[in-house]
Amino acid sequence: MTMPPENILEINGLTKHFATGKSLLPGIGRSVKAVDGVSFTVRKGxxxxxxxxxxxxxxxxxxxxLRLIDPTGGTVRFHGQDIAxxxxxDMRPLRARMQMIFQDPFASLNPRMTVGEILTEPMRVHKLGSRREQRERMAELLELVGLSARHADRYPHEFSGGQRQRIGIARALAAGPELVIGDEPVSALDVSVQAQVINLLEDLKQRLGLTLVIISHDLAVVRHMSDRVGVMYLGKMVELADTNALFTAPRHPYTQALMSAVPLPDPMARANRQLLEGDVPSPLNPPSGCRFHTRCPHVRxxxxxxxxxxxPNAEDHGVACHFWREIEAPPRPDAAARPISAVYARRRALYMERRALQEEAPAL
Known part of the structure; x- marks a missing residue:
């Protein structure tokens, strides 16, 4: 009997409200409900x-x-320990095991530090190895992300956007984490460079046994590299499912609208789009009931x-909608984002082919 994968993260009722000052009514404060009661798990690997x-x-x-900000409520359990x-x-030992790749590869790197200093800093902070071992590890990290140890004495401004993101990935791996969170890790890059960085992340995940949480608005990227997908709307999780299930048969009207917005070459498919109307409500005063009801075409x-x-089962295909069983997704060819995802798949095959040749080269 196959054992289910271990949950590396268990998030329950997580909330974050940012105070913005007093309202017009005396004694009542106003707050932005950025995250409001989110619950899900992340499986190891x-x-x-x-x-x-x-x-x-x-x-x-x-x-x-990652506890970079403190929650207003709820729990975040990492291997069973509530880090909230x-x-x-006591967070420092845990931070070595959980790292982040930031969206902007230039703003996230200290321009006054060389690449070598950037990569050895996490090791110095967490007291990992001697100085010699840290330098050796730094060289290994550069090679691991497709750069050269010769780049260690250069500064971030001397690299392209894709190379800087590789440096950001190397820095995230410097302390040997188990969990890596990518906050829009490829959105600031050109499409061709995106494919290279995505393939690199997938390769590192397999090599190092990482668990990844990828924050993104690009459905093509999400379909290509994720095992499961969670859909958020106005601080709430509205759908959570296996990637294939979500793209093949989305249940929540909001998810269906996101799929409809994906560019498609077929004019008939474009005619069947289910586009959202109206503006996103303010998180200062979210709607009562279902937060999506102000824009939902099926509202009751x-x-x-x-x-x-x-x-019905958040670990299988969870959906926060009263009438999801009665809502039929609009017709569209196969599943959204397939044309773009196919480009990533072809580039992935070429990437693996080149890597195999590089590994065989020393034996020749």
Whole structure:
């Protein structure tokens, strides 16, 4: 009998409200409900993608998971330990096991430090190895991400965007983490460079046994590299499913609308789009009931008053919608993002072919 994979992360009722000052009514403060009661698990060795529109709380969720900001409520359990309640001084050993790749590869690197200093800093902070061992590890990391040890004395501005992101990936790996969170790790890069970095992340995941959480709004990237996908809307998780199941048969109207927005070459497919109308409500005053009801084409009275809960089984294909069984996804060819995802797949095959040749070269 095959044992189910271990949960490396267990998140329950996680919330983050940012205070913005007092309201017009005396004694009542106002707050932005950036993340509001999110629950899910991350299985060891998988890639979980979190998607949604800008402002839905994806990046805030990533920072909460790593305790870069303190939650307002809820728990984040890493290997069973609730890091949301751990004292700051006790977080340092845990931070070595959880790292982040940031969206902007230039802004996230200290321009006054050389690449070698950037990569050895996490090892010095966590007291990992001697200086000689740190330098050797730094050279290994550069080679691992497709750069050369000769680059160690250069500064970030001397590299291209793709190379800087490789440096950011190497820095995230410097302390030997188990969990890596990528906050839009390829959105600032050209499409051709995106494919290279995505393939690198997949390769490193297999080589090092990493668990990845990828924050993204690019459905082509998500489909190509994720095992499961969580969809967020206005601080809430509205759907969570296996990647193939989500792209083949999305259940939540919001997920269906996201799929419809993917560019497709077929004019008939474009005619069947289910486009969202209206603006995203303010997180200062989210709608009552289902938060999506103000833009949902299937809204009913119950949606306006009663908040849906994730069901039927959040670990299988969870959906926070009262009437998901009655909602039929709009017709579209196969599944969204397939044309773009196919490009990534071809580049992946070429990447693996080149890597195999490089590994065989010393034996020739």
């Amino acid at each position: 998988e890639t979980l993608a979190i998607v949604g529109e800008s402002g839905c709380g994806k990046s805030t969720l990533a920072r909460l998971i 309640s751990v004292r700051e001084r 009275d119950r949606c306006r008053t009663e908040e849906p809960v994730m069901g």
